[in-house]
Amino acid sequence: MSDEMQLVSKVLVLDNSPECFIQIKQFCDQNGLIGLKVTSTNIMAILSAYVDLGAILLSDNYCESQADTLDLAQQIHRARPELPIVLRKTSTSNFDDLPEKQRKLFCATYTIDNMSPLRKVIDEYIFSLVYPNALVRGISELTVSTLENLSTLENRFKHIKVITETPYIVRDRIIFGEVCSLIPLESSWCRGYMMLQTEEGGILDVLGYNELTMNEGPAAFRTVNNILAELTNLLWGAFKTHFIAADDPGPGFASEVPIVINHQHKYISFGSENPHLCFKYILTDENNSHFIPVYQWFAFNLYWSPEDFKEIYASVDDFVDSGELELF
Known part of the structure; x- marks a missing residue:
């Protein structure tokens, strides 16, 4: 075993865009994340099967409507409030117009063209402690x-x-x-x-x-x-x-x-x-x-x-x- 051990963290990726998923995977590989892509429609059942996650990456158009996506985020937050949910905004997003209660479901937002907020979340919520x-x-x-x-x-x-x-x-x-x-x-x-x-x-x-x-x-x-x-x-x-x-x-x-x-x-x-x-x-x-x-x-x-x-x-x-x- 080598002297250097790279710590990783598992993140659940809820995103339907093949193009964006390629960039998200590249980001995960570069930042010590293991992205778990969900293909099942029963998200809550999948979530219950994983007991060792670090975060949830959710696209604002993951469900058929924004209302359904927000409802899913609410279900996830209610079931696992300790897991930070990071929202990927699309070009048609009206996230900023949402009520404060719904915006608080997400610890941060990012776009596929600017993933620096996601990097900040990883540092603050997951790799916040240093382990020799x-x-x-x-x-x-x-x-x-x-x-x-x-x-x-x-x-x-x-x-x-x-x-x-x-x-x-x-x-x-x-x-x-x-x-x-x-x-x-x-x-x-x-x-x-x-x-x-x-x-x-x-x-x-x-x-x-x-x-x-x-x-x-x-x-x-x-x-x-x-x-x-x-x-x-x-x-x-x-x-x-x-x-x-x-x-x-x-x-x-x-x-x-x-x-x-x-x-x-x-x-x-x-x-x-x-x-x-x-x-x-x-x-x-x-x-x-x-x-x-x-x-x-x-x-x-x-x-x-x-x-x-x-x-x-x-x-x-x-x-x-x-x-x-x-x-x-």
Whole structure:
């Protein structure tokens, strides 16, 4: 893996113009965006299938009439208010004549001949936080290593491969799957949470009921909970070892923000408008017959000072002093 890791973000593109879409795709490629073109007419169903978006790009003539386009924007805003909607104005647009309530549905507007407002939105709403390359690269590497090493623990995972996707930024607040874990991260340069999300059924399918319980009967959801808790704890320890020095003084203050979870809507709020750093891993068996998606979020909602981040390079003396390595 290279030292430089380019963060990306997924954006839903609702635009029917083939000519404009070519330019939008070029803009996305040049600015770290993965454009997802929607061809289905059931936009809200498509939207519900994506839980890791950064923004919505909507053309003012996407629907048959401007009224229908505005109605669609209202539906999207109502369902996912955390996602900025950017409107592409056409030459026949009368956006400026709309009531203020409707104009507020959009964080900005742009034209295909002037995409600079879109660039500003990307900087302000998506790539607003700086993440050191060493941190992004290190998190991905240590997580892959931890997932691969998990196969040696109690023989729970056998013949599991780990597939990684490019790290990306999300503004979404929708939780993936049925089970998730949260653990706090605190240091002199950050305060926030690491969150893991996955599907209960996928884990049971890959591992098998007998293997999970050592032939003691069918596994229940508590088995999955225990596995995710074990993985979370291992990753928390690896994060501290690699990125938080033993003599780190800590954040120096103890302010807290409530975390709100709405189970019915699978929604979580960390009390901050900042986007989150996201990693996605796919665990698959040797036959590629089953897949377990694992989403890893980092929400530095309480404190973030990337200029104070330093990667820790452990020496042999450090391991001897800590007792992890013994000379004989």
